[in-house]
Amino acid sequence: GESVGLHLPTLSVQEGDNSIINCAYSNSASDYFIWYKQESGKGPQFIIDIRSNMDKRQGQRVTVLLNKTVKHLSLQIAATQPGDSAVYFCADIPGGKLIFGQGTELSVKP
Amino acid sequence: GAGVSQSPRYKVAKRGQDVALRCDPISGHVSLFWYQQALGQGPEFLTYFQNEAQLDKSGLPSDRFFAERPEGSVSTLKIQRTQQEDSAVYLCASSLYPADEQFFGPGTRLTVL
Numbered sequence: 563g564e565s566v567g568l569h570l571p572t573l574s575v576q577e578g579d580n581s582i583i584n585c586a587y588s589n590s591a592s593d594y595f596i597w598y599k600q601e602s603g604k605g606p607q608f609i610i611d612i613r614s615n616m617d618k619r620q621g622q623r624v625t626v627l628l629n630k631t632v633k634h635l636s637l638q639i640a641a642t643q644p645g646d647s648a649v650y651f652c653a654d655i656p657g658g659k660l661i662f663g664q665g666t667e668l669s670v671k672p
Numbered sequence: 673g674a675g676v677s678q679s680p681r682y683k684v685a686k687r688g689q690d691v692a693l694r695c696d697p698i699s700g701h702v703s704l705f706w707y708q709q710a711l712g713q714g715p716e717f718l719t720y721f722q723n724e725a726q727l728d729k730s731g732l733p734s735d736r737f738f739a740e741r742p743e744g745s746v747s748t749l750k751i752q753r754t755q756q757e758d759s760a761v762y763l764c765a766s767s768l769y770p771a772d773e774q775f776f777g778p779g780t781r782l783t784v785l
Contacts, residue, residue, distance in 0.1 A: 605778050662714030665713070
């Protein structure tokens with residue numbers, strides 16, 4: 563069945579450094595992935611998505627990389643800021659319903 | 673603009689009580705989803721509506737869970753005879769069309785004592 567998992571439950575970075583959050587997936591047929599940010603007491607918020615016909619997609623300060631060979635994707639956040647502190651989820655979306663991983667909690671030290 | 677709203681934001685129930693959780697999706701959104709998020713976990717799919725039709729309820733954990741969206745807008749998730757394992761945050765999301773970006777509400781935190 564589908565599963566999406568993350569490598570690390572927590573990540574602590576210094577303000578201004580770059581952050582990299584990793585995610586592995588198991589379903590070779592997965593063709594669309596989304597990264598979400600969830601702040602305490604709030605629902606998940608869309609950050610960026612990528613389709614399987616792409617290797618890389620860039621947004622504002624964020625980049626998602628997709629390696630279909632090893633079924634791995636990563637979220638890179640440039641110049642991490644205190645406001646980036648949150649839990650980050652990758653999600654697969656088979657048939658329209660989101661399948662989330664467990665999440666990585668990002669802490670930004672001032 | 674108005675996003676997805678949920679009420680109540682917090683609910684404490686005694687074991688065995690029935691609860692009803694409300695979701696007001698973004699106006700005009702066809703699709704509505706319910707997810708359950710246990711502490712320290714990612715959200716897990718419960719059920720999906722397209723307008724008033726419940727097209728997928730494969731994630732509902734037991735027959736104690738029931739969801740409805742009678743007029744294709746507001747939805748209610750009902751949990752009968754609540755158990756401690758039902759304690760979680762219940763998230764609602766809506767999207768304009770089925771494959772579009774899902775916008776999440778803030779969730780309802782249910783605690784069953």
